[in-house]
Amino acid sequence: MTTEWAVVAAAEQFTLDPRNSGELTFTVSNPGNAPDTVVFDVAPGDGSQRAWFTVAEPQRVVPGQGSVSFLVKLAVPAGTPPRRYDMTGFAYSANTAPEESSRSSGRVTYEVRAVAPPRRTPWLWIAAAAALVLVVVAVGVVLLTRDGEPAPGEPRVVTVEAESLVEGAVIKSPQNSKAAVGAQPNCCGVTWSGDKQLFFTGLAIGDQVTVTVQIPADGTWRFAAVRTTALDYANTVFAIDGNQVGGTFLGFTPTVRKTEFLDVGTVRLAKGPHQVTLLVVGKTQGTNSYFAGVDTIRFTEIVAQAVAR
Incomplete structure (x- = not known):
């Protein structure tokens, strides 16, 4: 039986300090008689990012007819355009698919102010x-x-529309799934750079797609990517030439969203072609889909600074 969670914010807006930081409590109630484990997360509104929010102990056991509180901390990075932003909190049962049991709070706003220099x-x-x-x-x-x-x-900067790499991409599946890759046009209220994204329809853990990127010079390069998240997206990692770079990217959000450029990691590369692999390592949701989307990838050369004598 699915738990009908109730999610309530302590206020309709965050109160931010002069550094545009604040915190707010969300209460999740279990109206049923049986205990259940809840997962609480944040869905950022337009123009904001999930990385701005921190949730203390996002997974808890809630007794029947009981409730728990989650403290959400917000830290808006410097340089964010001053205006009103919004977010919602949502909760779902840990042992069911989020789309089956997810419940959201009302919209919570916060006013980002310009920081006087x-x-x-x-x-x-x-x-x-x-x-x-x-x-x-x-x-x-x-x-x-x-x-x-x-x-x-x-520094040299190599920016590539990921969908331009679909032709020539190589798919591997240890479970012989029918994973596929293609160029997906703008969808679901999201506009991607170049009006398309690389869309990988993985179907199992271990499914992977590899594309080739040309690096113009020997050196140390910072790798970043613009990613997509959605209800049926998987958790993935990047590898370059067979070596993992960076940590796990969590692909699940209740709606389709596009990130900003996210730093993945730094790697030493020689001039020439290199293999960039997107590998499915798990999922948050309970569906049979292990999808992933990449809008743009970027390699930025790290230039050594001269030492003053």
Whole structure:
């Protein structure tokens, strides 16, 4: 029997401090007579990210006719455009699919304010002007550099629309599932870069898809990606040339969402082709789907800084 969870926020909005941080309590009640284990999570609204929120002890046992409280902490990163944002809390039974037992709170808002910069003394204004001159010169040098090569000391950046790599992609499935990969057009209220994403329809743990990316020079590179989350998306990891890079990405959210660029990890690569693999390692939901989506991938060269003598 499915538990009909009730999720209530302690207030209709977060109260943020001058650093745009705050916290709010959500109460989850079990109206049934039998105890059940609940999982509580956050669904960020448009323009926000799940990484802004922290949930203390997100999985708890709730006795019949009982309730538990979850403390959600919010820390909005510096540079976030000032405006009103929103989120919802949702809860589902740990032993059932979220789509079967998930219940949400009402919409909770929070107002992000512009953080006033510290007062600058005149010498800071002079330094800022000098820095601006250097930036203008640097931009001029970059624009005059031949063949798109960066100016000395500037990092190379390789940005690739993931769907452009579908042709030539290689799929492996240890369970011989009928996993597939394709270019999915904009869907479900989400607009991807280039109006498409790489859409991997895995069907089992261990399913994987590998694409090839060209790296223009020997060096150390920071790997990042724009990912998609949804109700039937799996937990995945990236590997480059057979070696895992970064941790596990959790693919489940109640609705389809697109992330910003997320740092995956740093890796040493030689000039030439490299194999980037997306591997299914698990799932949160109880469906038979192990899907995954990648919008864009990016490699940014890490340039060593000269040591002053």
